[in-house]
Amino acid sequence: MKEILLPDLGEGIEGAEVSEVSVVVGSKVQKEDTILVLESDKASMEIPAETVGIVEEILVEPGDEVTTGQLLIKISESEEESFSSTKEPSKIKEKEEETPVNLPNKPLKEPQLFKSETKSKGIFASPGVRRLSRELEINLGTITGTGAKGRITKEDLHTFIKRQMSMSSGKAQPVKKEIDFSQWGKVETLKLTRINKITGERLQQAWQEIPHVTQYDKADITEVDALRKNLKEEGLKKNIKVTFLPFLMKAVAKVLKEMPKFNSSLDHNDENLILKDYINIGVAVDTPNGLTVPCIKTVDHKNIFELSEELMDISTRARKKKLRPEELKGSTFTISSLGGIGGTAFSPIVNPPEVAIMGVSRSEWLQVYNRKNDNFVTRYIMPFSVSYDHRVIDGAAAAAFTTRVGQVLSQPENFS
Numbered sequence: 001m002k003e004i005l006l007p008d009l010g011e012g013i014e015g016a017e018v019s020e021v022s023v024v025v026g027s028k029v030q031k032e033d034t035i036l037v038l039e040s041d042k043a044s045m046e047i048p049a050e051t052v053g054i055v056e057e058i059l060v061e062p063g064d065e066v067t068t069g070q071l072l073i074k075i076s077e078s079e080e081e082s083f084s085s086t087k088e089p090s091k092i093k094e095k096e097e098e099t100p101v102n103l104p105n106k107p108l109k110e111p112q113l114f115k116s117e118t119k120s121k122g123i124f125a126s127p128g129v130r131r132l133s134r135e136l137e138i139n140l141g142t143i144t145g146t147g148a149k150g151r152i153t154k155e156d157l158h159t160f161i162k163r164q165m166s167m168s169s170g171k172a173q174p175v176k177k178e179i180d181f182s183q184w185g186k187v188e189t190l191k192l193t194r195i196n197k198i199t200g201e202r203l204q205q206a207w208q209e210i211p212h213v214t215q216y217d218k219a220d221i222t223e224v225d226a227l228r229k230n231l232k233e234e235g236l237k238k239n240i241k242v243t244f245l246p247f248l249m250k251a252v253a254k255v256l257k258e259m260p261k262f263n264s265s266l267d268h269n270d271e272n273l274i275l276k277d278y279i280n281i282g283v284a285v286d287t288p289n290g291l292t293v294p295c296i297k298t299v300d301h302k303n304i305f306e307l308s309e310e311l312m313d314i315s316t317r318a319r320k321k322k323l324r325p326e327e328l329k330g331s332t333f334t335i336s337s338l339g340g341i342g343g344t345a346f347s348p349i350v351n352p353p354e355v356a357i358m359g360v361s362r363s364e365w366l367q368v369y370n371r372k373n374d375n376f377v378t379r380y381i382m383p384f385s386v387s388y389d390h391r392v393i394d395g396a397a398a399a400a401f402t403t404r405v406g407q408v409l410s411q412p413e414n415f416s
Contacts, residue, residue, distance in 0.1 A: 001056065001074055001075070001076055001077070002050065002051045002053060002074070002075045002076070002077050003071055003073075003074055003075075004035065004036075004047065004049070004050060004071075004072045004073040004074070004075065005069055005070065005071055005072065006038075006047070006066050006067065006068055006069060006070045006072055007047075007068070007325055008068050008325060008329075009038075009045070009068060009325045009328070009329075014067060014068070014154070015065055015066055015067040015068070015154065016038040016039060016045070016065075016066055017038065017039050017063065017064070017065055017066075017194055018036060018037075018038060018060045018061065018062050018063065018064045018066060019037050019038065019039040019062060019194075020036065020037035020062060021035075021036055021058060021060065021061060021062060022034050022035055022036060022037065023035045023055045023058070023073070024055065024058070025055055025056065025057065025058060026054060026055060027054065027055040028053075028054055029049040029051075029052070029053060029054070029055060029075065030049065030052055031048070031049060031050065031051055031052055032048045032049065032050075033048065033049045034046040034047070034048060034049075035047055035048065035049050035055070035072075035073055036060070036072060036073070038066070039193075039194045039195070045321070045323065045324065045325060046322070047072065049075060050075075051075055051077050052077065052078055053075040053076050053077040053078045054075065054076050054078060055073060055074075055075055056074045056075060056076050057073065057074040058072075058073050059071055059072060059073065059074070060072055060073075062148075063147065063148030063151070064126070065126050065128075065129075065147070065151075065153055065154060067128060123140050123141060123145075123152065124145065124147075124150060124151040124152065125140055125145070125151060125152040125153075125157075126151075126153075126154070128154065129152055129153070129154055129156075129157050132157060133157060136161070138157070138160065138161070140152055140157075142160075143156055143157065143160050144156070155197075155198075155201065193289045193290050195287075195289045195290035195291070195292070196289075196290045199290055199291055203349050206349050206350055206351070206352050207349055209352075210350050210352065210389050210391075211389065211390040211391060212347070212349065212350060212387050212388075212389070212390070213387070213388055213390045213395065213398065214347040214348075214359075214385050214386070214387040214388075215385060215386050215387075215388070215395070215398040215399055215401070215402050216345055216383070216384075216385045216402075217383075217384060217385070217386075217399075217402035217403065217405070217406055218381050218382065218383050218384070218406065219381070219382045219384060219405065219406035219409040219410060220368070220379050220380070220381060220382075220406070220409075220410045221244070221247075221363060221380050221381070221382045221409050221410065222379045222380040222410075223410065223411070223412045224247055224409055224410065224411070224412050224415065225244065225363075225380050226412075227412045227415060228242060228243075228244055228247060231304060231305070235305060235308060238305065240305055240308050240309050240312065241308060241312055242304065242305070242308045243308065243311070244339065244363075244382075245283070245307075245311060245335070245337055246304045246307035246308050246311065247304065247409070247415055248335055248337070248358070248360060248409075249281050249283075249296065249299050249307055249335065250299065250300075250304065250307070250414070250415055251405055251408040251409050251414065252281065252299075252333060252335065252358060252405060253279045253281065253299045253300040254300070254408050254414060255401060255404045255405050255408060256279050256300075256332070256333060257279070257300065258404065259397065259400070259401055259404070260275045260276075261273070261275070261355070261392060261393055261397065262333065262355065262356045262388070262393065262397075262401055263275070263276050263279060263332045263333060264276060264332075264355055264392065265332075265352075265353040265354065265355060266353070266355070266389075266391065266392065270391070273392060276332050278297075278298065278332065279298065279299050279300045279332055279333070280295050280296065280297045280298065280299065280330050280331045280332050280333075281295070281296050281299045281331060281332070281333050281334065281335060282294070282295050282296075282331030282333070282334035282335070282351060282354075283295075283296060283311065283314075283315075283334070283335055283337075284334065284335070284336040284337070285314075285315050285318040285319070287318055287319045287321070288319065289321065292318045292323065292328075293328070293331070293334060293351060294314045294315075294318055294323055294327050294328060295327060295328065295329065295330050295331040296310055296311070296314070297330065304415060314327065331351070331354065332354060333354055333356060333357070333358070334348075334351045334354060334357040334358070335357070335358045335360065336348045336357060336358070336359050336360070337359075337360040338359070338360065338361055338362070339360050339361060339362050339363060339382070340362075341362070342361075342362050343361045343362060344361055344362070344383055345359075345361050345383050345385055346359050346361065346385065347359065347385060347387055348385070348387050349387065350387055350388065350389055355388060355389040355392045355393060356386055356387065356388040356389070356393065356401075357386070357387050357388075358384060358385070358386050358405075359384060359385045359386075359387065360382065360383075360384045361382075361383045361384065361385075362383075363380055363381060363382040363383070364380075364381060365378055365379070365380055365381075366378070366379060366381045368381070382409070384402070384405070385402075386398060386401060386402050386405075
């Protein structure tokens with residue numbers, strides 16, 4: 001019997017919600033067939049069968065909250081050619097229905113680590129939520145669930161705990177008063193996606209816990225953009241779209257090597273700084289379901305074409321919710337580029353456990369004074385900013401970092 005467990009979903013992701021169960025008991029599955037679709041705070045992910053066989057038991061259903069290591073589905077392993085003689089779904093179902101008869105004197109034991117109902121009538125919660133509520137002596141009956149069928153989710157319990165802590169410290173946040181906006185005109189209610197909600201919570205937490213400071217700067221990218229256009233023509237022959245983002249990634253990687261504090265993280269006690277000897281850059285991708293930040297590994301060891309090809313692939317799959325869990329973790333620095341949309345500047349929020357993030361706005365042609373020749377020349381200028389954790393990085397280091405990035409981006413030889 002093959003047990004399909006929920007894999008590690010990435011840094012900062014403690015669990016996910018089952019959005020789709022793609023099989024039924026008795027289904028014949030091949031290796032890599034999709035059996036479940038999960039939606040985490042960053043993306044939707046397909047869980048593969050991992051083996052050839054027949055689905056014997058499904059331990060979750062749409063709307064359930066699941067955590068890393070949790071048992072999801074049991075599959076009886078079979079050879080592909082033996083499918084014709086395997087059990088019929090109706091027989092498997094009959095076997096399931098007969099199970100209680102074999103245990104007449106014992107109550108059915110609730111399966112561990114998956115969807116369940118508390119013994120309190122009308123209260124629905126996962127075992128993890130109930131366990132934490134028991135440890136903290138919290139009556140779940142006092143919490144309003146926001147999950148499917150009024151289920152009390154982990155986020156509901158955490159919100160309740162935070163509110164109680166705030167109240168005990170005299171800093172209670174007032175409960176928002178419900179407003180009927182329709183009294184002033186026609187309205188439409190649009191439900192936030194899970195990615196929208198959890199990303200918002202993570203950003204709120206990051207903004208509250210990290211002392212943010214943003215350093216603004218500009219880079220003269222005239223020559224490097226000319227190089228990009230030349231490489232773009234070459235890339236078209238290889239079906240590779242060359243944008244400016246790979247140049248940004250290479251420039252940042254070069255400076256991160258020179259200034260390793262920007263490529264670090266505080267440990268869990270906020271007492272030690274972990275300097276990383278690898279450079280993985282997260283790239284913010286806007287998708288129909290919300291912002292996703294896939295990670296490009298070992299940027300410093302890849303050339304412009306390799307990065308361009310990888311960005312094309314990962315961006316496409318991010319929008320289709322086809323990212324793999326390992327592609328959403330391990331980043332050491334993040335770039336959020338709005339250059340293709342517009343704007344002159346913005347302050348991105350640090351993506352923990354990183355300590356810095358770059359925000360890039362739209363480049364424009366400007367008249368720049370040339371002191372050497374005492375005249376104005378037209379140059380292609382890119383505005384950008386770096387937000388950083390002031391517990392780790394001071395203002396002087398941030399200014400030196402953005403200045404150095406600007407220097408690297410002005411020299412085409414850095415990308416050869």
